[in-house]
Amino acid sequence: xxxxxxxxxxxxxxxxxxxxxxxxxxxxxxxxxxxxxxxxxxxxxxxxxxxxxxxxxxxxxxxxxxxxxxxxxxxxxxxxxxxxxxxxxxxxxxxxxxxxxxxxxxxxxxxxxxxxxxxxxxxxxxxxxxxxxxxxxxxxxxxxxxxxxxxxxxxxxxxxxxxxxxxxxxxxxxxxxxxxxxxxxxxxxxxxxxxxxxxxxxxxxxxxxxxxxxxxxxxxxxxxxxxxxxxxxxxxxxxxxxxxxxxxxxxxxxxxxxxxxxxxxxxxxxxxxxxxxxxxxxxxxxxxxxxxxxxxxxxxxxxxxxxxxxxxxxxxxxxxxxxxxxxxxxxxxxxxxxxxxxxxxx
Amino acid sequence: xxxxxxxxxxxxxxxxxxxxxxxxxxxxxxxxxxxxxxxxxxxxxxxxxxxxxxxxxxxxxxxxxxxxxxxxxxxxxxxxxxxxxxxxxxxxxxxxxxxxxxxxxxxxxxxxxxxxxxxxxxxxxxxxxxxxxxxxxxxxxxxxxxxxxxxxxxxxxxxxxxxxxxxxxxxxxxxxxxxxxxxxxxxxxxxxxxxxxxxxxxxxxxxxxxxxxxxxxxxxxxxxxxxxxxxxxxxxxxxxxxxxxxxxxxxxxxxxxxxxxxxxxxxxxxxxxxxxxxxxxxxxxxxxxxxxxxxxxxxxxxxxxxxxxxxxxxxxxxxxxxxxxxxxxxxxxxxxxxxxxxxxxxxxxxxxxxxxxxxxxxxxxxxxxxxxxxxxxxxxxxxxxxxxxxxxxxxxxxxxxxxxxxxxxxxxxxxxxxxxxxxxxxxxxxxxxxxxxxxxxxxxxxxxxxxxxxxxxxxxxxxxxxxxxxxxxxxxxxxxxxxxxxxxxxxxxxxxxxxxx
Numbered sequence: 001x002x003x004x005x006x007x008x009x010x011x012x013x014x015x016x017x018x019x020x021x022x023x024x025x026x027x028x029x030x031x032x033x034x035x036x037x038x039x040x041x042x043x044x045x046x047x048x049x050x051x052x053x054x055x056x057x058x059x060x061x062x063x064x065x066x067x068x069x070x071x072x073x074x075x076x077x078x079x080x081x082x083x084x085x086x087x088x089x090x091x092x093x094x095x096x097x098x099x100x101x102x103x104x105x106x107x108x109x110x111x112x113x114x115x116x117x118x119x120x121x122x123x124x125x126x127x128x129x130x131x132x133x134x135x136x137x138x139x140x141x142x143x144x145x146x147x148x149x150x151x152x153x154x155x156x157x158x159x160x161x162x163x164x165x166x167x168x169x170x171x172x173x174x175x176x177x178x179x180x181x182x183x184x185x186x187x188x189x190x191x192x193x194x195x196x197x198x199x200x201x202x203x204x205x206x207x208x209x210x211x212x213x214x215x216x217x218x219x220x221x222x223x224x225x226x227x228x229x230x231x232x233x234x235x236x237x238x239x240x241x242x243x244x245x246x247x248x249x250x251x252x253x254x255x256x257x258x259x260x261x262x263x264x265x266x267x268x269x270x271x272x273x274x275x276x277x278x279x280x281x282x283x284x285x286x287x288x289x290x291x292x293x294x295x296x297x298x299x300x301x302x303x304x305x306x307x308x309x310x311x312x313x314x315x316x317x318x319x320x321x322x323x324x325x326x327x328x329x330x331x332x333x334x335x336x337x338x339x340x341x342x343x344x345x346x
Numbered sequence: 347x348x349x350x351x352x353x354x355x356x357x358x359x360x361x362x363x364x365x366x367x368x369x370x371x372x373x374x375x376x377x378x379x380x381x382x383x384x385x386x387x388x389x390x391x392x393x394x395x396x397x398x399x400x401x402x403x404x405x406x407x408x409x410x411x412x413x414x415x416x417x418x419x420x421x422x423x424x425x426x427x428x429x430x431x432x433x434x435x436x437x438x439x440x441x442x443x444x445x446x447x448x449x450x451x452x453x454x455x456x457x458x459x460x461x462x463x464x465x466x467x468x469x470x471x472x473x474x475x476x477x478x479x480x481x482x483x484x485x486x487x488x489x490x491x492x493x494x495x496x497x498x499x500x501x502x503x504x505x506x507x508x509x510x511x512x513x514x515x516x517x518x519x520x521x522x523x524x525x526x527x528x529x530x531x532x533x534x535x536x537x538x539x540x541x542x543x544x545x546x547x548x549x550x551x552x553x554x555x556x557x558x559x560x561x562x563x564x565x566x567x568x569x570x571x572x573x574x575x576x577x578x579x580x581x582x583x584x585x586x587x588x589x590x591x592x593x594x595x596x597x598x599x600x601x602x603x604x605x606x607x608x609x610x611x612x613x614x615x616x617x618x619x620x621x622x623x624x625x626x627x628x629x630x631x632x633x634x635x636x637x638x639x640x641x642x643x644x645x646x647x648x649x650x651x652x653x654x655x656x657x658x659x660x661x662x663x664x665x666x667x668x669x670x671x672x673x674x675x676x677x678x679x680x681x682x683x684x685x686x687x688x689x690x691x692x693x694x695x696x697x698x699x700x701x702x703x704x705x706x707x708x709x710x711x712x713x714x715x716x717x718x719x720x721x722x723x724x725x726x727x728x729x730x731x732x733x734x735x736x737x738x739x740x741x742x743x744x745x746x747x748x749x750x751x752x753x754x755x756x757x758x759x760x761x762x763x764x765x766x767x768x769x770x771x772x773x774x775x776x777x778x779x780x781x782x783x784x785x786x787x788x789x790x791x792x793x794x795x796x797x798x799x800x801x802x803x804x805x806x807x808x809x810x811x812x813x814x815x816x817x818x819x820x821x822x823x824x825x826x827x828x829x830x831x832x833x834x835x836x837x838x839x840x841x842x843x844x845x846x847x
Contacts, residue, residue: 213722215714222711225700232660232698233712233764234684292702 028342029286029301032335036305040312048315051191055184061307062196063259065300067278069207070251072299073244075282076211078224078291079147081248083136085274086158087129088256093162094125095257096171096266109172118174126253132158133249137242147245155275162268171266173257181261196258203251208296220244224291281306284335305335353416355380355544356401356432356513361410363396370396372568374410378513381542383535385555385576388565388588389783390753394548397565398515401546402434403427433506434515441498441505443491448473450490451505476504480534495646496527500534507543514538515546520554521781524645524809525844532558550783552581564588589785603839604815610638615803616688616772618657621666626652628827629666634772634803639794641818642807643843650807650824651693654776657805658690659683670771684712687771691761693780698761701750705740705760706731708749713768730767738763739789755786762793773797775806779813791817811840823847 040048047053067084074081098121099105105113113121136154140147184194211217222230223240231237255274260266285302287294309331313324356378363371371393378384388394400408403421411418414430421427427434441450448470449456457468473486482500490498499519506514516535520528535545535558549555555562556576563573564587571587614633621630626649634640644650655661657668662678669675676682683690689712692698699708706724709731710717718727731745738759740752749760758778765773775794779787795817798804808814814821821833823846831846 214720215718215722218707218711218714218722222700222703222707225702226697228697229700229708230711231680232658232690232692234681235711236679236681292700 026286026298028339029284029298029305029335032284032338033301033305033308036308036312036331040308040316043316044312048312053311053315055190055192055194057304057307057311058197059182059194059262060311061303062194062200063255063262064274064277064281064306065197065200065303066203066258067252067255067274068281068299068303069203069296070248071278072207072282072287072294072296073211073220074147074248075279075287075289076224076291076294077220077241077244078227079140079241079244080151080279080289081133081136081245081252082148082151082275083132083155083158084248084252084278085271086155086162087132087249087252088259088271088274089268090132090158090162090165090256091125091129091253092173092256092260092266092270093166093171093268094128095121095177096173096260097165098124099174100171105172105174109174113174118176121174122176122257125257126250129249129253129256130246133246133252134242136249137245140245141238141241147241151245166266166268168268173260173264173266177257177261178264179261181258181263196262199254199258203254204296204300211296216240216243221292224293226292277306280332280336284332284339286339306332354378355382355415357413357416358397358401359411359413361397361400361408361412363400363405363408369568371400371408374565374568374570376563376570376573378544378546380512380544381539382561383539383545383547383559385559385562386546386548386565387550387552387555387562387584389785390755391567392565392588392783393568394565395517396568398434398517398546398548401427401432401513401515403432428509428511431510431512432515433509433511433513434517435499435502435506435519436517441490441502444489446487446489447477447484447493447497447501448486450501451476451486451508453505455509476508480504480507481537482534494527496523496530499523499531503534503538507538511543513544513546515548517548518550518781519547520549520551522646524647524847528554550781552584552784556581556584566590585784588783603837603842605837606821606834607819608835609820610635612636612638615671616657616805617669619666619669621653621656621663621668623649623652623656623661623663623827625649626827627656627663630824630827630829632822632829634805636771636801636803637798639798639804639806639817639819641814641821642805642824643811643814643821643847644807644809644824645847646809648809648824648847649827650809651776653824654690654774654805654807655692657772658688658774660690684768687769688774689765689770689772690774690776691758691765691778693777695754695757695761699749699757701748703749704746705735705749705752706745708760709734709745709764710767712764717767731763734763734766735760737766738793753786755782755790758782758786758790759793762790766797770797770800770802772803772805775804775808777808777810778806779808779810787813811843814843815840 067088071081071084099113100107100109104117104121105111132154136147136151140150180195180199184192186192211220219230219235219240223235223237227237256271259270263270281302282299283289284305285298285300287298309328313319313327319327354377358374358376361371361374362369374397386394399405401421403424403426406422412421413419419430421430451473452469457465457472459465470486477484477486482504484493484497490501503514519531523531538545547555547559559576561573562576562579562584564571564584566588612635614635617633619631621627630653632640642650642653652661656663659675659678659680659682667674670686670688675686675688706728710727717730728745732743735743735745740756740759740763749757752760773794779790794804806814806817821838822829823831823843825847
């Protein structure tokens with residue numbers, strides 16, 4: 001029985017005319033990012049603004065960016081996928097293991113793999129990752145248990161499968177992955193646009209367009225915003241959740257492959273912190289953990305912020321090595337709190 | 347009935363409150379005597395809840411004075427208000443379901459033993475004593491969630507009194523109660539009046555207000571229109587004061603009864619056979635034809651609301667089937683129902699709109715392909731939404747506003763609006779005007795009538811006899827999961843409905 005929210009005042013509408021429908025929630029992450037960049041610029045004595053830093057930030061962030069795109073879909077429909085890190089690992093492991101089979105490059109990846117073999121070695125693991133995501137989705141919808149629980153189980157399953165498959169050994173990966181992970185388009189001597197960043201940009205773009213301009217994207221937002229209302233309006237919310245979890249798994253797999261390429265091999269210690277970093281990026285950007293609000297643009301900012309933070313901290317020489325993770329956590333906490341406070345003001 | 351007191355128990359002098367540029371309350375003078383039940387009515391947005399929140403301590407920064415027993419007091423916080431003896435019982439009850447009645451009564455003030463542990467014996471004894479004094483019959487150990495709604499409300503009231511309240515504010519106490527439960531609540535209210543407690547009774551049900559209250563105050567647009575004795579006024583006069591104009595007779599409600607038209611000859615559009623829903627329907631058949639409004643009347647909890655949800659595909663029945671134009675609707679699939687033109691407007695606005703999204707997104711959601719095609723852009727969708735918003739009379743008709751910022755009545759219009767963007771064969775309404783003021787109710791039901799005339803089959807489920815009597819062509823009364831009586835082609839009035847419920 002509360003009165004409706006007070007109508008806007010003259011001051012509100014002036015602001016709206018100037019800035020369109022920008023809310024504090026949109027601006028806050030950008031402001032945080034700008035402040036961070038400024039801070040590191042000062043703290044490193046200008047070394048932060050070198051082109052090499054930019055390249056490194058892009059490389060650092062690409063894998064995270066790719067995974068975050070899919071995770072954004074999952075969070076937007078008010079679910080969570082705890083398995084992204086392990087699905088990434090599994091996809092990479094399957095790829096490496098298949099790569100060293102006789103039909104591809106053989107033991108240690110020493111031989112030459114035919115084009116079609118490389119394609120198989122890339123596609124099948126991606127498909128298997130999607131299947132894991134579909135399984136998570138179907139189980140979540142059918143059992144009506146929280147996705148938190150289902151994907152927690154899936155995380156352990158994927159981890160276990162990876163261990164069983166690789167038996168803790170390292171595997172080689174196709175050259176194309178290594179190229180994507182490490183090389184790029186050389187603009188000048190020092191400035192290079194990494195292929196991984198280009199891939200991430202493409203994934204972002206596709207993710208954004210689908211989210212903003214397709215019916216599926218609209219259904220994702222509305223399913224997350226109010227699942228029951230969406231259902232009463234005829235949206236097949238179960239299918240939407242399943243699709244989002246599958247998308248999350250797909251990008252996780254893709255990210256896992258690119259990461260393996262970047263590290264030139266597959267091993268069990270990869271992607272260990274991927275889950276939390278990816279969630280942090282999405283949330284830093286302003287997408288709500290409760291669904292229904294956020295988007296790709298915000299996730300981009302979140303990924304950039306995270307990467308800037310990571311690269312910047314590495315560059316600031318007077319910070320103790322041991323203190324870096326702690327500082328990372330503290331700054332993250334600060335940024336999340338600030339974002340949260342600003343978004344409450346709407 | 348109440349001896350005139352020289353000093354009123356509670357008095358508001360010139361109380362005003364502004365939000366931003368708007369005055370929610372403007373110079374309100376209000377008095378409340380001890381042992382009085384004072385009704386407060388007004389449309390949504392008239393200022394009722396603002397005034398109540400001020401009294402409950404939620405808006406300490408108001409203008410004007412509040413006096414208790416002639417002394418000015420500062421109600422700086424809800425705790426301060428409680429300390430001054432003002433207790434509010436909200437529409438959404440705040441009792442803790444998992445705890446027992448006694449624990450709820452003593453919430454925050456449990457009696458302890460010497461060692462600091464809770465003295466259960468003393469607590470239950472104290473609770474039993476309180477309940478006995480108020481003549482509320484319920485075992486003190488029973489979990490609150492297992493008690494009927496009216497008992498939960500009475501325990502809330504008892505809790506307020508037990509903590510020393512002399513002024514009780516009841517916010518929409520009867521909106522979810524069946525008639526017998528309302529009787530029970532009113533008995534308690536009368537007992538409280540005899541003990542000198544002052545009660546402010548806020549409600550949209552003007553008949554209830556006139557029945558139980560000694561005086562009635564009508565608010566409109568933040569100002570008090572008038573305060574009069576309940577005995578010397580009637581429903582029409584009150585509504586006139588609330589809205590500033592008279593309403594057509596059909597909307598006001600029927601005390602005398604209506605004449606229902608004969609059964610329609612048009613073949614039915616929607617047919618339900620043998621529907622079984624655990625706890626709601628134990629084998630229900632019904633049918634409704636295009637251009638007909640079928641009223642489903644029953645007490646809250648009689649199953650008619652769940653029935654409507656089942657027909658819409660939102661609940662899967664354990665047995666039975668629903669057929670639209672001869673072919674079966676996929677059970678439990680709202681997608682199938684919506685695709686084929688079966689629409690539902692639920693009572694719970696929280697359930698029917700995505701509050702965080704813009705209005706236009708809500709409006710286009712049901713028929714997205716039809717309205718927006720494959721490539722969604724704001725530029726394409728917003729005008730379509732704006733058009734239908736004006737058509738349903740949503741104020742403001744701005745498709746870019748967040749849906750959650752609208753008032754309840756306007757939100758319901760948005761919910762209706764989305765069904766107007768596609769084919770509408772069957773319109774299912776579940777308590778569509780719950781909690782809405784008379785003016786908004788009228789507007790929403792006018793839209794429904796329009797759709798009916800345009801050929802939709804309408805099913806209106808409600809626990810308010812007035813609503814059903816005013817709009818239905820044929821009435822089914824549900825009781826305990828079955829249809830107990832069908833009224834068609836005859837005259838029917840409120841008491842007949844109640845008899846079969």
